[in-house]
Amino acid sequence: MTFAAGQVAQAADSDVVAKVGKSTVTEAELKAAEAELGPQFQSLPADKRQLAVLSALIDIKALAAEAEKAKMQNDPAVKAQLEFDRDRALHNAYFAKEGIAKISDDELKARYDEEIKAMPPRKEVHARHILVKTKKEAEDVIKELEGGADFQKVAKEKSTGPSGPSGGDLGFFSQGQMVPAFEKAAFALKPGEFTKEPVQTQFGWHVIQVVETRDAPPPKFEQVKDQLQQLLLREKYMQMVGKARKALGVDYVDPKMKSQVQQLEKQMLGEQPDSGDAAAPATPAATAAPAAKSQ
Structure with missing residues (x-):
């Protein structure tokens, strides 16, 4: 590995920054790994952190290649994990693009005015x-x-x-x-x-x-902006999940499990969903939604 930190940082997403056998590491993969692995290297200086992530990613690819040679990708537990990781990545990417990115300051300000108007005098x-x-x-x-x-x-x-x-x-x-x-x-x-x-x-x-x-004077917009953003994100997430569930349809093989899940959703939401509504969004899943990044 001969890349300097500056060279890695300047690479385009499609650029190959390292090779591991027949596999390659692109800048886009490095960015994804940095989002996941970066916190493990917070004690390192910034110019060393990305190189440490790259080194870790090379380790991952090296052992992944060995696992494939051993046909471990066919193991039921591994297959289930791979499917889950894929679905979660798509879930997060979709919500980031269609949810987080579409909340504007104007929408936040409008919600702020609405909340302040509804506040009882204190x-x-x-x-x-x-x-x-x-x-x-x-x-x-x-x-x-x-x-x-x-x-x-x-x-x-x-x-x-x-x-x-x-x-x-x-x-x-x-x-x-x-x-x-x-x-x-x-x-x-x-x-x-x-x-x-x-x-x-x-x-x-x-x-x-x-x-x-x-x-009491109401809190200023900037003081509660982050809270309002999380509130709007949660609402938007629930709307998106509810719409997707309704469009796809949700069936439970075990009727008992269906009842238990719906009871849990009712408790978590603090609402009273219809007993037959299998399309109600599950609050536990909402906790897996990608959090908004502060600007």
């Missing part, structure tokens, strides 16, 4: 707190505040929490982000109010003040 509060060790200390703080003391000033002087130096400011938070007792007290207050009774949590005793409330 309340957020902007709060401050003063954290002390004992209930008595918290009661004394409340008396100070009721006497007109400035909340932020008292927080800086007495709060033991990490937010103390910034006047106890916790910023905005929504339900589920704080411990239950703290959250319940904070969401019960109106802007400008503070708790009249100390609030106990595992961190100590709190006096809480709410600065303002608002509806």
Whole structure:
């Protein structure tokens, strides 16, 4: 093997980059092998990684040639594996071309707008707190505040929490982000109010003040773009598989197996497919669909 990494990288897909007996290794085969074997060589520098994959591919072809000499391709288990590998490669290639490649930013943006419109409003509060060790200390703080003391000033002087130096400011938070007792007290207050009774949590005793409330802003498109893409891919995959199954027809030799598969599909999909619908797409197969590559 005399090819330098740069020479391999510049080869056309049809170019032969190595020969193993009567067999050849083309650039296209090397790219396919790199997709499968590349992660095994992540610790290697980039200029060595492709050569390592090529070396591994040569090993594979060498033993494959020996296996063919031994007629192992006629072994039922090997034949089944070869058929599965072929079908999976075609499955992945078809979905990559007809599914992944056809999802545009415009489609993602339209789905984003649809999802945001359907989101129920979610309340957020902007709060401050003063954290002390004992209930008595918290009661004394409340008396100070009721006497007109400035909340932020008292927080800086007495709060033991990490937010103390910034006047106890916790910023905005929504339900589920704080411990239950703290959250319940904070969401019960109106802007400008503070708790009249100390609030106990595992961190100590709190006096809480709410600065303002608002509806939580929706996530930005770029923040959820990848999630939306996976959602659309799953939907597109299920549509494609369902259409293909219906066109081809699916028959089970064992009626019991048919029932069990349909029950599993129903559970995985969270839906209620018709009992006789053998064309319903199987969710377990969807997990084998090629994932979208980040751009």
